[in-house]
Amino acid sequence: MLTRLLTPLCFVLSSLCALSFNALAKPVPADYQFPLTNAFEATIAGTPSIFRPQLPDDADIKQRDYSLRLRPEREFTLPSNFWPVKTFRYRLAEQSGPAPLIFIIAGTGAHYSSSTMEYLKKLFYGAGFHVAQISSPTAYDFMVGASPYATPGYSPQDARDLYSVMQAIKKQQDNLEVTEWHLTGYSLGGLQAAFVSHLDEQEQAFNFKRVLLINPPVNLYASIKNLSSLVNTQAVDSNDHRTFYELLMDKLTRYFNQKGHFDFNEAVLFDFQNSKQKLSDNQLAMLIGSAFRFASADINFTSDLINRRGIITPAQQKINDGTSLTPFFKRALLCDFDCYIEQQLLPFWKVHFKEQKLALESPTTEDFESLSQASSLYALADYLSTTSKIGVMHNADDIILGTGDLGFLKENFAERLTLYPYGGHLGNLDYRDNGADILEFFHE
Amino acid sequence: MNKTHSLGNYCAASLLLLSLTNFSHAQQVDDDGFKNPLQNLKFNQHAGQHEFERAALDALHISDPLEQWNRRVYHFNYRFDQWVFLPVVKGYTKVTPHFLRKGVSNFFSNLGEIPTLANSLLQLKGHRAMETTARILFNTTFGLAGVWDPATKMGLAKNNEDFGQTLGYYGVPHGPYLMLPLLGPSNVRDTGGLVADYTLDFSVNWLNVAKESERHPEIFALKIVDQRYITKLRYGQLNSPFEYEKIRYVYTKSRELKIAE
Numbered sequence: 001m002l003t004r005l006l007t008p009l010c011f012v013l014s015s016l017c018a019l020s021f022n023a024l025a026k027p028v029p030a031d032y033q034f035p036l037t038n039a040f041e042a043t044i045a046g047t048p049s050i051f052r053p054q055l056p057d058d059a060d061i062k063q064r065d066y067s068l069r070l071r072p073e074r075e076f077t078l079p080s081n082f083w084p085v086k087t088f089r090y091r092l093a094e095q096s097g098p099a100p101l102i103f104i105i106a107g108t109g110a111h112y113s114s115s116t117m118e119y120l121k122k123l124f125y126g127a128g129f130h131v132a133q134i135s136s137p138t139a140y141d142f143m144v145g146a147s148p149y150a151t152p153g154y155s156p157q158d159a160r161d162l163y164s165v166m167q168a169i170k171k172q173q174d175n176l177e178v179t180e181w182h183l184t185g186y187s188l189g190g191l192q193a194a195f196v197s198h199l200d201e202q203e204q205a206f207n208f209k210r211v212l213l214i215n216p217p218v219n220l221y222a223s224i225k226n227l228s229s230l231v232n233t234q235a236v237d238s239n240d241h242r243t244f245y246e247l248l249m250d251k252l253t254r255y256f257n258q259k260g261h262f263d264f265n266e267a268v269l270f271d272f273q274n275s276k277q278k279l280s281d282n283q284l285a286m287l288i289g290s291a292f293r294f295a296s297a298d299i300n301f302t303s304d305l306i307n308r309r310g311i312i313t314p315a316q317q318k319i320n321d322g323t324s325l326t327p328f329f330k331r332a333l334l335c336d337f338d339c340y341i342e343q344q345l346l347p348f349w350k351v352h353f354k355e356q357k358l359a360l361e362s363p364t365t366e367d368f369e370s371l372s373q374a375s376s377l378y379a380l381a382d383y384l385s386t387t388s389k390i391g392v393m394h395n396a397d398d399i400i401l402g403t404g405d406l407g408f409l410k411e412n413f414a415e416r417l418t419l420y421p422y423g424g425h426l427g428n429l430d431y432r433d434n435g436a437d438i439l440e441f442f443h444e
Numbered sequence: 445m446n447k448t449h450s451l452g453n454y455c456a457a458s459l460l461l462l463s464l465t466n467f468s469h470a471q472q473v474d475d476d477g478f479k480n481p482l483q484n485l486k487f488n489q490h491a492g493q494h495e496f497e498r499a500a501l502d503a504l505h506i507s508d509p510l511e512q513w514n515r516r517v518y519h520f521n522y523r524f525d526q527w528v529f530l531p532v533v534k535g536y537t538k539v540t541p542h543f544l545r546k547g548v549s550n551f552f553s554n555l556g557e558i559p560t561l562a563n564s565l566l567q568l569k570g571h572r573a574m575e576t577t578a579r580i581l582f583n584t585t586f587g588l589a590g591v592w593d594p595a596t597k598m599g600l601a602k603n604n605e606d607f608g609q610t611l612g613y614y615g616v617p618h619g620p621y622l623m624l625p626l627l628g629p630s631n632v633r634d635t636g637g638l639v640a641d642y643t644l645d646f647s648v649n650w651l652n653v654a655k656e657s658e659r660h661p662e663i664f665a666l667k668i669v670d671q672r673y674i675t676k677l678r679y680g681q682l683n684s685p686f687e688y689e690k691i692r693y694v695y696t697k698s699r700e701l702k703i704a705e
Contacts, residue, residue: 039479039481040481059542081515081519082685083519084522084526084679084680085680109683110683111681111683113681114683135683139683140683140684140685141683226482229482229487230482230485231495231496232487232488232493232495232496233485233486233487233488234486234487234488235495236495243495243498243499243502243503244495244496244498244499245499245500245502245503246499246502249697249700249701252701253700253701253704253705256701256704256705257704257705259705260571260705261601261603261705262604262701262702262705281484281485282485282486285482285485286495286496289496290496290499290500293496293500294500294684297686298684298685298686301685301686302685305685321515321516321519322511322512322513322515322516323512323515324511324512324515325685325686325688325689326504326511326689329504329686329689330501330504333497333500333501334497396473396477396478396479397479397480397481398481399481399482401478401480402480403474403476403478403480404476405476405478406476406477406478407475407476410476419477424481
């Protein structure tokens, strides 16, 4: 009955969907065969290795990690257990002769050497680029070692921090023969790349030739809301006394028992999702939401401690190598990203960036709206619709998007938008068609 | 041509949507082509349910009475890794070709099968013990004292059993968490197991390596370099101020999984 009712609806919907795909965005070839059509599975598992492009071997890449002393004062003001991140580090892979250089900005909380960054490095290096990998402004190492305010989330300031880092890299690598400058970023790094490019139009330190935004949030705070909501899915039966992680452990135990062999690799991941223990969409969503909450906890704690706000860590607290951080970890975990905005980002933004009217009043909903607007792609609509150097890639089933976001991208990017039917959030980034499309964009 | 393509596209899209309806809910696609994957999730009705908070706080409960000491060792290991271990490993990879490093890893891995065999027997895991015996025999003979690993190519998977797992198998709890100097995360039970396995290695003296290492400490040094070379863990890799807690959780849980299987 239900199916019969839904069938005509489906025809209408699918024709609508086919129509809208062809309407404005650059059409994706009909034979796009990314294998994972479940957005949550794709987000977590990424592309199975047989569908990935050929990449150069690490051993064949001339690369090194470099450090920059960007915040020397913190060597004295921060507790000693921050020692590994007091100097800022980035990774550079260089070609043997003159070549274009591409900066890559990592996604929320991610390190310059995270697996997605390493993938993109290999992809671009194989195509003849020098590659500079930069941690996200929301990452622990960037906040401590590079960011003057260490309160990420306001895109114009995050872009300014990134821009300073890029200029410092350019200065440190002045022997490197660079023919032209390019820029890309994924997820939050994609949004920031747009702001950096906009800033560069005024400052002209690089005059980027091409800029590619990969699965960026359109409305930053709508994306955060989506991700935050994922931990409220019904992942555990209400009469089950186990916690979500205990349930996961039980599933893994049962799975490995059946297999009779313990091993963690990519094949196991896909095999697990085909076994009786497979996780439901609600549980996969919970897993993604958890990862975001852990990233938020790091931001919460680090921002609060560097600025000595006393919200997570008491302002007078003495910390050394032996001090347990677990109590602060717990406190930071209880405060989600909304709570970080309310307690740290918004008050900070009011003092530093809002038109200096009534900065002492407590933040209002109106403030939140203007912060949100100024940090999202909307703020750059005029720029994005007129510059031909910026392109965007996105997925129709990306979990960080909300209603209207694709409409915004189509309207402002037109044929500079490549929209894929599947992939979830970045799941198809390492699919070979996507790899080819990314490189083609920079070679055009 | 183009028409057949778009027709195919249309049919495929319709088919896909149809197949989704079999799961009782259709995925609504809006005018922009947005599929809104969150629309079919089931959310908790009560605002006070806080499943994430419950699970995350619970996961932080791991016995760690020596935390102060452990954290200092963690920082010591981190520094030692950056200033000594990793530079040495880097030099090692620079001066040796890949096949040689592989041979070295195989050689020491073959020696490590002895504790695996002993512990498989102790846990009465007959199949695993037989598999391991076959691996030792093939690799030591055809594999030239273990330098080459024909057993894996023959489909005999490598197992890992140690005395810590045997103790766990018989119900010995893991006890307080321990961060061992240079060796990394462990706990009281697994540290005991480590000592037992080391003693076993020495008394079996397979291929005479243990005894020979006494006269030639360079064999022991090579073993350590190889160990660091094959261990993927990098301190700072998680890029989090709470890396200590995260390593503690992952270590404890992965040991539980290994014991259970």
